[in-house]
Amino acid sequence: MKGCNAVMYLRLSKEETGGGILNESNSISNQREMIRHFLEKHPEITLVNEFSDDGKSGVDFNRPGFLRMMEVLKKGEADCVIVKDLSRFGRNYIDAGIYLERVFPWMGIRFIAVSDGYDSEHAKAGDDLLLPFKNLMNDAYARDASLKVRSTLAAKRANGDFVNAFAGYGFRKSKDDRHMLEVEEETAEVIRFLARCLIEGISAAGIAKRLNAMGILTPYGWKKAKKSTYVTAFQKREDFLWCAGMVRRIAGEESSSGWLILGKTKSLGYKVKKRYPSSPEEITRIKKENLKILTDGEFQILQRALSLDTRAAPGEEKIGKYSGIICCGGCGQSMVRRSVKRREKVYRYYICAANKKDKNLCSSHMISKERLEKALQTVTEKQFGLTDRKKNPKEKHRFSGKVLEKQLQKKREDREKYGSLSAAAYGDFRDGLLTACEYRILTEEIADGIQSCEKAEKEILLEQHRWEKEQGLTRGLILWLFEKVEVMGSREIHISFCFLPPFKS
Numbered sequence: 001m002k003g004c005n006a007v008m009y010l011r012l013s014k015e016e017t018g019g020g021i022l023n024e025s026n027s028i029s030n031q032r033e034m035i036r037h038f039l040e041k042h043p044e045i046t047l048v049n050e051f052s053d054d055g056k057s058g059v060d061f062n063r064p065g066f067l068r069m070m071e072v073l074k075k076g077e078a079d080c081v082i083v084k085d086l087s088r089f090g091r092n093y094i095d096a097g098i099y100l101e102r103v104f105p106w107m108g109i110r111f112i113a114v115s116d117g118y119d120s121e122h123a124k125a126g127d128d129l130l131l132p133f134k135n136l137m138n139d140a141y142a143r144d145a146s147l148k149v150r151s152t153l154a155a156k157r158a159n160g161d162f163v164n165a166f167a168g169y170g171f172r173k174s175k176d177d178r179h180m181l182e183v184e185e186e187t188a189e190v191i192r193f194l195a196r197c198l199i200e201g202i203s204a205a206g207i208a209k210r211l212n213a214m215g216i217l218t219p220y221g222w223k224k225a226k227k228s229t230y231v232t233a234f235q236k237r238e239d240f241l242w243c244a245g246m247v248r249r250i251a252g253e254e255s256s257s258g259w260l261i262l263g264k265t266k267s268l269g270y271k272v273k274k275r276y277p278s279s280p281e282e283i284t285r286i287k288k289e290n291l292k293i294l295t296d297g298e299f300q301i302l303q304r305a306l307s308l309d310t311r312a313a314p315g316e317e318k319i320g321k322y323s324g325i326i327c328c329g330g331c332g333q334s335m336v337r338r339s340v341k342r343r344e345k346v347y348r349y350y351i352c353a354a355n356k357k358d359k360n361l362c363s364s365h366m367i368s369k370e371r372l373e374k375a376l377q378t379v380t381e382k383q384f385g386l387t388d389r390k391k392n393p394k395e396k397h398r399f400s401g402k403v404l405e406k407q408l409q410k411k412r413e414d415r416e417k418y419g420s421l422s423a424a425a426y427g428d429f430r431d432g433l434l435t436a437c438e439y440r441i442l443t444e445e446i447a448d449g450i451q452s453c454e455k456a457e458k459e460i461l462l463e464q465h466r467w468e469k470e471q472g473l474t475r476g477l478i479l480w481l482f483e484k485v486e487v488m489g490s491r492e493i494h495i496s497f498c499f500l501p502p503f504k505s
């Protein structure tokens with residue numbers, strides 16, 4: 001092997017010396033030691049000089065030791081530079097690259113970085129000492145790019161452009177402009193339906209049951225169905241069942257009242273896929289009139305219905321009409337329903353919950369359901385001039401039952417499809433394309449499908465009728481009008497209205 005005269009270059013930066021946290025492996029003596037050890041195994045290399053910079057940063061090459069070394073190299077007194085590792089040579093990778101890739105090769109200088117295992121003499125095409133640093137630079141570039149992307153997104157959000165990857169339930173991305181959202185009628189109707197049910201006092205669990213019975217797809221099921229453009233009739237129903245939590249979550253979404261809320265989660269950097277909740281000031285809120293699924297009034301009543309701590313009695317899907325509204329004027333506790341049967345006739349009362357538990361806690365404050373109802377109806381008429389919810393435009397829900405009609409139509413079509421499938425299956429069996437066993441399995445599945453369609457159709461018709469019956473002082477109207485109704489006794493109630501000063505009756 002060709003012999004050469006080498007200089008060793010050692011460097012220790014200020015940061016590495018200060019603070020008593022000296023990295024021992026980077027100390028000058030350690031660097032020297034490592035290089036000597038290397039030289040012992042390379043007798044062809046003769047060490048002719050040593051240069052060092054103690055307490056000098058590696059960011060630039062304006063270091064006394066380094067400059068003296070360059071003088072020696074220029075004079076031709078040495079033709080090899082040995083360092084412990086590249087970071088000793090320099091930390092400014094662009095300048096380091098100029099020395100290693102242009103200056104040294106041009107001067108015919110061999111470069112060895114001991115602990116990097118690099119020797120320009122033996123370097124193959126793929127050996128690039130600078131590679132890790134190029135990666136680091138790419139990293140820095142990527143970090144910069146990621147920041148730019150994030151700030152562009154923030155700017156778009158401030159504009160009200162929709163930049164999230166998915167449109168939430170009830171909405172879709174506009175076909176004309178992928179950055180804009182629009183109301184998706186099919187799913188918006190489902191939101192209106194469940195809002196109306198909740199307002200009218202049907203429990204979330206009860207609503208989930210109804211939606212399942214009518215075969216309405218869950219948000220997840222809908223998303224999948226949209227993606228595949230074709231949902232098989234034999235899709236697994238268990239994966240697409242509504243539950244009370246889903247109903248409550250959708251009902252609580254501010255987006256249905258036209259609030260576009262952007263930047264709820266953020267990524268912490270270009271490398272982290274996971275998203276984290278944003279701080280309040282990072283969230284952009286914009287009210288969009290064209291994105292309203294519910295009116296502001298409907299949304300308010302809905303939130304009120306959700307916030308009241310009400311539960312349906314065991315075995316009932318509807319909560320009490322006055323639940324969360326009427327309370328005992330004596331102790332403030334809720335009033336509970338009680339019924340007494342006398343001579344074939346059932347009398348319904350409300351009594352103080354505390355009294356029901358223990359007679360010593362509070363007196364009964366009993367009021368008959370009939371009397372309470374009549375009093376509230378009279379007051380409503382007096383205060384607002386309305387007895388019938390139809391006269392109250394604000395209370396009239398925009399829910400039109402479109403979702404039910406559409407769903408009904410879909411179920412009928414599905415049933416017809418099963419019918420023709422049945423005929424085709426029989427033809428295939430007769431022609432010997434299906435075995436007897438296959439034919440039997442197929443006909444069973446078809447029969448199941450037809451049956452579930454018929455059941456869903458019946459449910460939908462039932463649901464359509466339910467709403468036609470609702471009249472008078474409904475749960476929704478009560479929530480809209482009354483803040484609180486305190487029962488003082490059978491002949492006195494105190495009413496706090498949602499919009500008017502208290503009224504005594």
Ligand SMILES: [Zn+2]
Pocket residue numbers: 328329330331332333352353354355362363365
């Ligand atoms: Zn009481």
